[in-house]
Amino acid sequence: MSEVNLVLRSTRVITPEGTRAATVTVSGGKIAALLPYDAEVPAGARVEDLGDDVLLPGLVDTHVHVNDPGRTEWEGFWTATRAAAAGGITTLLDMPLNSLPPTTTPDNLRTKQDVARTKAHIDVGFWGGALPSNVKDLRPLYDAGVFGFKAFLSPSGVEEFPELDQEQLARSLAEITGFGGLLIVHAEDPHELAEAPQKSGPEYADFLASRPRDAENAAIEGLIAVAKRLDARVHVLHLSSSDALPLIAAAKHEGVRITVESCPHFLTLTAEEVPDGATEFKCCPPIREAANQDALWEGLADGTIDCIVSDHSPCTTDLKTPDFANAWGGISSLQLGLPAIWTEARKRGHGLEDVVRWMSAAPASLAGLSQKGAIEPGRDADFAVLAPDETFTVDPAELHHRNQVTAYAGKTLHGVVKSTWLRGVRIAHEGVLAEPTGHLLERNN
């Protein structure tokens, strides 16, 4: 191993065994050792004394819509990865839709990798897409390095990414399971959605009624059944309906290979607070009531929900019309997920160790990123440095993502990200971003 070239020292380092004062040494972009706080520093190494700021593993966000190429005016790799770096995220996985082309063939994956290569400020990997028409492409796409496959069970919002019906779901899932892959699913049932009242306009209650909990519950129930039948590995994206938690808990208990994520907006924002016409709060499934949110936190606490990821899904400002039925759905929070979740978590009695488990360790594990997700010798030297007791008020002008639309404008949040480190290089410091040094990641074989 090469020489230690960087030393980070903090009174609060979050390790898999808990929080402790430690000196972390870095060599060749990897964590070399965790030493006692007052350990002697190797000669010649750069030393960063972080004082009482907390050293966390860099966050892993497995649910980001970068939209590049094709809808780059919505978001691109340059802006998205800068926002992520500023928010303490060191790895993101890009969703296969909203870019043109979508990531549904090996050629399309290469097109996306070519676009991302010189723009990535953090490490970037890709999910593939499972469409009714591309079952034959799934294996080659997996071999080309995607981390798994995303499918919709109801319309995705873009015509180039159609949903799977139950028969197509079973066929794609059987194929993916045949080579040991993972299917990640937008779980809303199209029949339940079709039966819900569809009233357009600026009132949030009408929009909420159009995307009922039953749509999520029914889709998740069906997904559990097919996963069980095929002994497949599945992941529920962006869970909002807390009614589905008992189903998921029972499936996990039975040994069904299912994992679940939720998102900062479901866990920190409520339907009750959405102003009329405020479609920066629109996403599908929707933000639900405060009581639903309380139950989601219980699901996190008891392990039914595994991860918290952003589902950062931006668009241009003009698509956020004040009519909830017609506005583009998607919430942009790449830069704010950590402070938003920390603000709510601390109120609910959780520690930063929990936040790190939900936002770094568990998403890394979901994607099989064994080099990410923990401060441990041998892993990549990816870190976020957080001042957990400092507060700030969200000013959209300070966000690095392309269109500065945010549901968090004006909120005062706890937790200021002081710096972010990728493989031992400081990529963000006090809001200033370095030149891109991110790598393109492929699935570990």
Ligand SMILES: [Zn+2]
């Ligand atoms: Zn999404």
